[in-house]
Amino acid sequence: MWNEYSFGLAIAFACALIGFAALTRERDDLHKLLLIDLVETASLAVIALIGTDLAEALILPGLVVGIAELLALSQIYLTKEGYQQNPVKGLNIEVMMRSPAPVILSTILVVYGIILSGFTGGGIAGLGVVFFLMSRSFTGDFHVLEIASGISWALWVAAFFVFMFLPGWWYFALLGAAIGILLKVITKMSLVGAMWGETE
């Protein structure tokens, strides 16, 4: 009865046990956040053990939920401790500011992300944008990002309803959903890069 699945579950729950045990004794607020990131890994491992295509379809939402809540909590942490006004140095290495390397790397990531589209593409393209914004210490306009992500959300939900109620138009819905979710994830991720700089 000790198949591969049970063995994997044993490992994953042993990890969860260790992580939660450390969390019980932790008093520092930021260490708590890091440890929660650790136990998230264990829960993703439990999902991965299903080993079907469904597992992947469940991992992607699980991952994105984790990072979104992490960003919100880290921002609450900064405000409650009063660190919000402190400057962030960015990647203020002289070479980074001038050299074309960030541009080239970001371009590769963004192009590949657009080819992938969907969740994965959004994540990868977003990473490229974050890297670029960080290396150029950009202080940008937030509202544009928020509006863009709102529109892409609407596009994607519209595509979902086409899938459900007008299944004949599946091709249209597929492209709408893929592009909508790509834009949505990119804009959200580039928020991280824009927040790297100073408060407006």
Added chain:
Amino acid sequence: MNEIGGAPLFFLEFGDIVIYFSPFTITLFLLALVFSVFVLVSRPERQIDIAFGADAFYAKVISLSELKFRRFMSIACGLACMGAMVTGDLFDFTLFVSLVGICNVGIVAAVKSRHVQNAAYQYGLVALAGTVPMFAAAAMVAATTGTLSMLELAEGTIQVPLAARALLVLGVMGEGMAPFYAAKAEMFRAPGAPYVIMCSLSSLLIFLRVAEVILVL
């Protein structure tokens, strides 16, 4: 098939995720709907602090943007509750519950008081930790029974492992039920009456719903 809240009256199919309305879920759904509308139309309270020993009092000023933001979060919380009440898929249920958790954090996090923000942070950590047992439970159900649909699981032909049920309950408790609810009570010091009601109402609704889910499995 074991039915807890009466036979489902009608189904709304979204592919593999089937939303079902039984007398039990429809009651909870309407309750969430009524409160969302209530939040939408009501005007927020003005908290007044009375200075002791003198005849003076001063009203706390809440900025318009803060008000709008918190109303938006409350409505999102109401919508999430409505979804969690009627969904017939286990993983979808866990996602809706975590949405309720993050909305609850949002309702209070906008308040500019260090005490309230600290409570919101601690509660947010518990909500984030609660997703771990919840997702693990849903994944274990999928792996050991081969399905996530509550309607299929309610047939009772395949046994759901006890550990998965217990993990699900623990995870949902982390998203805002007793005894981890205490942090929320602390958050109620935040001004803005109709919005914080949404916090406690969502816990009540989710408590009732998770009881049904566990009994059906």
Added chain:
Amino acid sequence: MIIQKISRILSNFDNILPLFAAACAVMSIITLISLPLAYHEDQLYPKRIVPGSTLNPYDRGGPPFTQAEIHSQYPENSPTAGYVTAYLTPFSLFLSEYTSYMGTTIVAHPGGILDEILYNTRGLDTVVEPTILFIAFAIAAYIFRKGGDE
């Protein structure tokens, strides 16, 4: 009174997370004890590897624009399930004809088994998930903008 003592501990919200973590740790131990669990062989959306296919590891069959077979929960609810999997955009078609290691790229490009699951058969999951993303980022952005000026 013991109840008073418990409620005093609980009323300090710094103790909430350690308490929850302890409950989770205990629950992990219980799960470990209950362990060997049977893996149900008849899974939804099974994975299979077609040797030699350029779409590895995501070849789920089906010539373009004909319905591939998808083992979903309620096939009658999604009549178009299987079309998306079989469809390749011109770009993915080009990749699949000229390279043999780009299966992941092809499947992530619009049209593939994951799009099938995420958008079509289990679309509501994906609706909820960007909503969580939206709410969490809205909180972060709001606090970032307003948190500074006091």
Added chain:
Amino acid sequence: MNPEFLLGSVLLLVGTIAAAFPRPRTYLNRLINLEISAWGLLLLMLSYNEALALLTFGGVSALTVYIFVRVLQKKEAAV
């Protein structure tokens, strides 16, 4: 059980222990040790051929590092 699965399990467990009880208990040390368990998870996904999940997890965990480094920098600037 293929070698990726075994190696992934070992790394997951070792990384968890390392991140839960880091030797000099600093934020940076814990953040770096988190990567070990992330590698374990990546190998686990690889053994089940979950390539797309692997790719996304790689990208998202890089973003997690950005978020934490930002918090650490702001915290450090306060001292």
